Amino acid sequence: MGATLRGLDGRGFIVREGGLGRVPSGFRAVVSGARDRVPGLFGARLHSVYLYGSIPRGTARVGISDLDLLVVLRDEPTDADREAVRVLGAALDGEFPEIDGAGVLLESRTRVLSDLERYDLGWFVACLCTPLLGDDLAEHLPRYRPDSLLARETNGDLALLLPRWRHRIETATDPAELRRMVRFMSRHLVRTGFTLVMPRWNGWTSDLEEMAEAFAAYYPERAHQLRTAATLARDPAPDPTALRTYVDDLGPWLAKEYTRVHGAKAPRPA
Structure with missing residues (x-):
């Protein structure tokens, strides 16, 4: 069912925002660059990658907006993993002048799907993140109301x-x-x-x-x-x-x- 007023569908659930088709042309190169580089950092440990923020919403401004990524691993991230995504973000920021900064969140599949995170990190993935690589964890999460x-x-x-x-x-x-x-x-x-x-x-x-x-x-x-x-x-x-x-x-x-x-x-x- 299509979206209605105030970001909800006809049953009152929050409609997932963003989509790869909404990425402005000026940001497609940096999105492709991120998609190409993340798998090389983690190999088979990588579960999925998501975009969020103004770029997948289609509202980003060249030279002003930042690139926001969520990387989900099949196991728990290590300090070395966190340093790897920090370096990745700095490299993307330095190479692509169309963005003003690049932030990469790093989480495990277990944490995203945990009961404790169901209405925080889980909601974030299900409603605010656009799948870029891998299997979409939103399929394992509930629908959400603005309660x-x-x-x-x-x-x-x-x-x-x-x-x-x-x-x-x-x-x-x-x-x-x-x-x-x-x-x-x-x-x-x-x-x-x-x-x-x-x-x-x-x-x-x-x-x-x-x-x-x-x-x-x-x-x-x-x-x-x-x-x-x-x-x-x-x-x-x-x-x-x-x-x-x-x-x-x-x-x-x-x-x-x-x-x-x-x-x-x-x-x-x-």
Whole structure:
């Protein structure tokens, strides 16, 4: 059944976003480069590879957007594996000027399909990832609705992230690093603000401006902050003042309100 309003199908399930057919022509070379190189890193251990983010959604901007990949192995990743994908991301970023950074997530098939990750990493694969190589793990995952359980398990850990963010902000001096931090933290806060209200809004979107507007309808007193974060997520500047505002004001408030509304996220192993 086709998609309806607000990213849901006719039964109220979130429609999987993205597709290889939506990859803009300016990004096809870097996608092909990633697809060709990953198998050589892992051989038979490789289970599947996915694209996510603006490139498979068709909204990427040349020279501004980054390449986002998820690599799933048949066994647990090692430190050497994580270094290999770090090097891969740096190599792709250096070779293809159409992207501004390349991030490669690395997970195991067991973790993606685990009960603990069903409404976090599993949902991410089933709804936000576009298959690039291998067997699609979405076939082993349930359908998802924009309910409070999904909200809690996807973004209910902001309070745990804020101390790490503070440390990064205190030690960052390079403008390029600050710009990446502004983009990352802005995106995260906008998405968290959106999933806070997602069950009431009753839908799904990955458009940051639309996320901010959905949030604004329920928290008008914080609307300007989330709209500003959405703008910075799209066009980041190396602004430490914005980052400090995130960890001193918007972030703590959002973490507290999130727990009040949806409860605490299930703890993960250390």
